[in-house]
Structure formats: C-alpha cells, structure tokens
Amino acid sequence: METLTGLFTDYTLRTVALGAAALGIVSGALGAFAVLRRQALLGDAMSHAALPGVALAFLLTGSRAPLVLMIGAGLTGWLAAVAVVGIVRASRIKTDTAMALTLSVGFGAGLVALTYVQRQPGAGKAGLDRFLFGQAAAILQTDVVTMAAVGALGLLAVLALWKEFKLLSFDPDFAATLGMPSRRLDVALTSLLVVAIVVGLKTVGVVLMSAMVVAPGAAARQWTDRLGVMVLLSALFGAAAGVLGAVLSTAAGVSTGPTIVLTATGLVAASMLFAPNRGLLWARLRARRRRWLLARETVLADLAALIAQHPRSVRQAHDVAALHSLRGRSAVNRALAELGAQGLVRHHHDNAWSLTSRGWTAAARLERRRAPADAP
Secondary structure, eight states: OHHHHHHHHOHHHHHHHHHHHHHHHHHHHHHHHHHHTTOHHHHHHHHHHHHHHHHHHHHHHOOOOHHHHHHHHHHHHHHHHHHHHHHHHHSSOOHHHHHHHHHHHHHHHHHHHHHHHHTSSSSTTTTGGGGTTOOGGGOOHHHHHHHHHHHHHHHHHHHHTHHHHHHHHHOHHHHHHTTOOHHHHHHHHHHHHHHHHHHTHHHHHHHHHHHHHHHHHHHHHTTOSOHHHHHHHHHHHHHHHHHHHHHHHHHHTOOHHHHHHHHHHHHHHHHHHHOTTTOHHHHHHHHHHHHHHHHHHHHHHHHHHHHHTSOOOTTOOEEHHHHHHHHOHHHHHHHHHHHHHTTSEEEEGGGEEEEOHHHHHHHHHHHHHHHHHHOO
C-alpha cells in the first residue's frame, strides 16, 4: 500500500513510473506493427546495434544529454535495419541469418566502443554502461520529457500514415499494385520501430529492449483481430507493464528494467491463457464442449437407430445395455441424463429408454445434417 501511495508522493518512484509508462505506450503501439510483420528479431538486432551509437554520440559531442544519445542510438539502429535488408537482397543469406549477424556485430562494436570510452580521461563518461541493461532508477524528469516528446512524434507519424501502414502490414503486394511507395513506407515504419527502441534504452537497456517491443503486441494480438484495437491494447499493456514493473521492483528492491520485462512477459502468458478468442484455456473448454456435444448427438443417433430396428413407435423403448456396449457406460449415462433434461428421451422401467416426439424430430434433423458427409 505504501508503494502505491509512493506513486504520487515519492519523486523517484513517480519519475520512474512515468518513464516506464511512456516507454510502454510507445514501444507497445509501434511494436504491434513489428509483431504483425514478423519483425521481432529485427527489433532485437536494432536494439543491440543502438549501443555503438550511444558511445559514438558521446565521443563526438562529449554530451550525455538524452536527446543526443537517442539520436546516436537511432542512427546506428536504423543503419542496422538497412544493413539487414541490403544483405538479404545482395546475397543468398536468409533474413534470420542476416539479423543474427547484424545483432552480434552491432553488440560487439558497442562493447568495444564503450570500453574505449571508459578508458578516456574525464568523469563525463560515467553512466554510459547503463545502456547495456538499463537503470530506470537513474531516470530524471528531463529524461521522461525527452522520451515522451520523441515517442509522441513517432505516434503522430503512425496516425498520419495509418491507412498506408495498415495495408503494408497485411498485404504489401496489394499496396504496391495501388501505386503506394511500399519501399519508402517500409523504411518509414522501420524507422519508427527504431524510435520505439531508443526511447527505452536507458530504462531497460539494449539487451532487454526487444522484449518491450514484442511482448505488448504479442499480448494484444491474443485479444483482437482489428488493428486499431490491437495497437491501443498493446499501448495499454505496455504502460501497465511499465508502471506495475516499477512498483514491484521498488517493493522488492530489485532491478526495475528486468522486472518490467518480466511483468510484460506475464501479461503475454495471461493473454495466451485467458483471451476469449485465442486463449488456450478457452480453446480447451470449447474443444471439450464440442466433443461433448458430438458425444450427445451420437448417443441420440444410436438410440434412434436401435429403436428403428423395431416397429417405429415413439413409445418403443430400448435397453440401455446396447448403448453401453457401443459408447461406454459413463458417457452414455451422462448423455441420456442431459437428453432427458432437454425432453428428447424418456426413461422407462428396467433401465430402458425411448425417444420423445421432440427426440425423433431432433434425430431426423441430425440424420439429414450428416447425410451429405456420409454420402459416397
């Protein structure tokens, strides 16, 4: 309770929570397109390739201003995306291999650059290594403002090109036939993904940033088939993961960035289990219900077929033992009980069962429905 109150009274917790929320909204909304376009590994490659940009920006300017470092990270991250596309088009190397190469080379170059920076004289270089794993607790109010401003520009760009990005995400070939500049739009959407990545580098670091790009979109995808709703849900999930992760990390006294990522992962797991359309739990319940409906219909058809062997009479009863031999005792008894509750069958003495008038109608309708599938 004290931690929740601290969201409004504690400056550090409030700043961290606001920064994490800004990160979640931007990375969630823009990452939804990466999930739809199956570019999750591209986000990982760009986030790792952003590390040398941070070091180079500091070496060239001598400034640790958030905007300066973001620009440097964004440039190298964007160059990494261009490198992936260029490698795939100019060689026989597949996309996943090109992404893995770019990721490893970018991360290696970043570590070398950071090592070089750390050996330089002066105290201004302190804190650059935090971009590896992030340090949300070191976020200042100016950082939050910069993150929010850069992220807002990215979101405004998405709104301005909403129809084009929507068509590009689902049917790029059709977009090309309409005369849309598909390659330019692809570069623009990739550039916006870079924006989402650089916004969160200081909070969760280059190692974990790809999770913040992918996790909210993956969670939102379980709940809807509409792009607008998915982007909105992805932003909300990202913000929730950010704020909740900041609160949990403060209460437990652990690192904020990894906690935010674990919280986002928890939202993905919960969505995969409980989402109405795609959730594993609901899918299992629906499958179980379908199996039971099929079993009940089968028992109804079996009883009709057994009774039909005798002079057809609604009151003609048949011993349940024959049904037990066909389908099993427990399944048949349960099915007969439910069919009886629906008024389709009637129980007689000596454990015999017959069809009611409604039962005969239902059995005849079932037989007509199955006839085309059984016909030669």
